[in-house]
Amino acid sequence: MCGITGIWHLDNQPIQEEKINRFTNSISHRGPDGSGAYIDQECQLALGHRRLSILDLSEQGAQPMSYADGRYQICFNGEIFNFIELRAELGQKGYHFRSNTDTEVILAAWDCWGVAALQKFNGMWAFAIWDTRKQELFLSRDRFGIKPLYYTFLPDRLFAFASETIAFKQLNGFERAFDANKIANQIVKDAYLDSLGHTLFTNIFQLIGGHYLFIKQNDKRIEQKRWWNTLDNLVSVPENYQDQVAKFKELFDSACLLRLRSDVPLASALSGGLDSSSVYCNLHHLKQSKVNFDRTPQNWQKAFVAVFPDTPQDEKAYAEEVVKYIGGDAQYVYPDFTNILDKLLNTTVQFDHIEVTPIFIISKVYKAMKQAGIKVSMDGHGVDEMLLGYPNFVRVAHQQALASKNEAYANDLAETYLRMFPESERAVNLRRLLGQKYKAPFNPKSFIFEKLAPSFLKNTYQQFKINILKQDINQIPYIDNLKWLGQPKPLSLKSLSNKSIDISHKSSIDQLLYQNFHQTSLPTILRNFDRASMQHGIEIRMPFMDWRLVTYIFSLPLESKIKGGFTKRILRDSMQNIIPESIRRRTLKTGFNAPMYEWFNDQLKTYVLDTTHSKSFVESAAWDGKTIADFVGQRMKSSTWDSSECVQIWKYINAHILISN
Numbered sequence: 001m002c003g004i005t006g007i008w009h010l011d012n013q014p015i016q017e018e019k020i021n022r023f024t025n026s027i028s029h030r031g032p033d034g035s036g037a038y039i040d041q042e043c044q045l046a047l048g049h050r051r052l053s054i055l056d057l058s059e060q061g062a063q064p065m066s067y068a069d070g071r072y073q074i075c076f077n078g079e080i081f082n083f084i085e086l087r088a089e090l091g092q093k094g095y096h097f098r099s100n101t102d103t104e105v106i107l108a109a110w111d112c113w114g115v116a117a118l119q120k121f122n123g124m125w126a127f128a129i130w131d132t133r134k135q136e137l138f139l140s141r142d143r144f145g146i147k148p149l150y151y152t153f154l155p156d157r158l159f160a161f162a163s164e165t166i167a168f169k170q171l172n173g174f175e176r177a178f179d180a181n182k183i184a185n186q187i188v189k190d191a192y193l194d195s196l197g198h199t200l201f202t203n204i205f206q207l208i209g210g211h212y213l214f215i216k217q218n219d220k221r222i223e224q225k226r227w228w229n230t231l232d233n234l235v236s237v238p239e240n241y242q243d244q245v246a247k248f249k250e251l252f253d254s255a256c257l258l259r260l261r262s263d264v265p266l267a268s269a270l271s272g273g274l275d276s277s278s279v280y281c282n283l284h285h286l287k288q289s290k291v292n293f294d295r296t297p298q299n300w301q302k303a304f305v306a307v308f309p310d311t312p313q314d315e316k317a318y319a320e321e322v323v324k325y326i327g328g329d330a331q332y333v334y335p336d337f338t339n340i341l342d343k344l345l346n347t348t349v350q351f352d353h354i355e356v357t358p359i360f361i362i363s364k365v366y367k368a369m370k371q372a373g374i375k376v377s378m379d380g381h382g383v384d385e386m387l388l389g390y391p392n393f394v395r396v397a398h399q400q401a402l403a404s405k406n407e408a409y410a411n412d413l414a415e416t417y418l419r420m421f422p423e424s425e426r427a428v429n430l431r432r433l434l435g436q437k438y439k440a441p442f443n444p445k446s447f448i449f450e451k452l453a454p455s456f457l458k459n460t461y462q463q464f465k466i467n468i469l470k471q472d473i474n475q476i477p478y479i480d481n482l483k484w485l486g487q488p489k490p491l492s493l494k495s496l497s498n499k500s501i502d503i504s505h506k507s508s509i510d511q512l513l514y515q516n517f518h519q520t521s522l523p524t525i526l527r528n529f530d531r532a533s534m535q536h537g538i539e540i541r542m543p544f545m546d547w548r549l550v551t552y553i554f555s556l557p558l559e560s561k562i563k564g565g566f567t568k569r570i571l572r573d574s575m576q577n578i579i580p581e582s583i584r585r586r587t588l589k590t591g592f593n594a595p596m597y598e599w600f601n602d603q604l605k606t607y608v609l610d611t612t613h614s615k616s617f618v619e620s621a622a623w624d625g626k627t628i629a630d631f632v633g634q635r636m637k638s639s640t641w642d643s644s645e646c647v648q649i650w651k652y653i654n655a656h657i658l659i660s661n
Helices: 017-025 083-092 102-120 165-170 180-189 241-258 274-288 316-326 340-351 364-371 391-403 407-418 423-433 455-466 508-518 521-534 547-555 569-574 596-600 605-612 625-638 643-660
Strands: 002-009 034-040 045-051 065-067 072-080 123-131 136-141 150-154 158-162 211-216 266-269 302-306 329-333 376-378 539-541
Touching: 002 017, 002 072, 002 123, 017 034, 017 045, 017 165, 034 072, 045 072, 045 123, 065 102, 072 102, 083 102, 102 123, 150 165, 158 165, 180 643, 241 274, 241 547, 241 569, 266 274, 266 364, 274 316, 274 376, 274 569, 302 316, 302 364, 316 329, 329 364, 340 643, 364 376, 391 407, 391 423, 391 508, 407 423, 508 521, 508 547, 521 539, 596 643, 605 625, 605 643, 625 643
Parallel strands: 266 302, 266 376, 302 329, 376 539
Antiparallel strands: 002 045, 002 158, 034 045, 065 072, 072 123, 123 136, 136 211, 150 158
């Protein structure tokens, strides 16, 4: 929705409007429709806001917004989708409203319920409320960290916050510096900084999803307090599976309808996969069912599809099938790989984080939306992490079934796993499933496929025995990032949360799903797509991230999530006759990554070689530059890159670009 900032001079040094404006305008891309600032001259505190107008486009919706005769001031990024219902509830308690925004509802709810108001919100948010009477600042982030919020705290000197880390480059009086240990952690672990509350930088932290902060002028330390724990909010589910499906569909319908509330045009980001197709088709199904679309614009029916011709990532044919099925309208967005180096460098700097591939390819869809006058995108994120959408989840579930001696279910899961890959890759992945990634004794009698499996598995198993086991397992590419860092093992980072969550009592697959949804995979996806979309002033809404649906899914038994050869079982069954049958039963898992292997061997070959052999890279204190340079030189000379190696090398180049800028 917006970009927010705040500066509090805890040492009472005067704060100038120019300082907050510079800080705020550094993230102007998040809010191209307007800007505003509030300054409390008595406390030397300022709030800044860049506006992306979604609800109440009038000046009444401008921020920072005041309430209760000026007692409260708020800057808010996100949406409270159930604001209409909350407004009615608060109205019955005597609260009055001047605007038609969800922002004002937050302020009234805060005045009425305090911190307990967070439990009433259904939405995505990061906001700060300044209480002029108590001289107290309150920061909050939504349950799952959909909307970002970063801060710095220097006791007795400064507290400042912003929607993106790049803003701190423009914070006068603050020197933004990279933290070598946090860079090492990101390179080795990939996806833990977000859930722990850290960033790549010294003294820049992030408020963790489901947490809040109170800040007072005399605080010597501040504490992130957990207000949400998914496991504390699990629900009873029907015993009968068909009843479970019906309840799932009811919750999904409600989540979709709430997220259609807007005063500006919406569209859907459609890939042709199950998740995005379910969102897109279900919206049309609800309209055909004559469900009341409350506060919804006329223009919401269009889909935007990213197309990657002649690559494994291209799903245009599937998307076309979906659009045709509901009689919809779609715009197909083709990648522009001209001037690829300039695009890569510029977006890497703007993205301000270390990732396994450049993310600029995912922003193309949102750029096309902006050019078409769209401001809100309906996306399908969150399902994979709850309903075993990734192959490694299925492997763990398979191991768990074998350990419990449930051979029939283990075979079911084995078939499910292998169907996620093209036929040509199934035998190789069977080796991975059976623990043959590295050299290990092979005992055919230890496997159950020949006795119990359907012909699909038997045929794959025969190919596995004949061809795959003859390969030299030691030739599997492997990069030891701990060795390449050229320093002691990265120090573990402590979570900034005041309360950890114990999941040790859960099964191995339940632990993995919880971790990926709350701590690793999904937080990374949310950050990536927030920055990719907000670079073009597009807000992403995710029906599957509705907290009611999340707690319901986490309450379901495993076999409701995966069974009969399919992951995401309950979603597939709820979408019968709503999406094309071929999409509903589609099992191939298509990734969404930049073509690093092709680029390393072509457009980026010279750049990769020159960068890794540059003086600043080789002499870096953050990694063993000489070892990496030698490795790259050997691969370039022999043209023997493996795609996984390209991904690992990119992380070092990504870090080098950031440090150099």
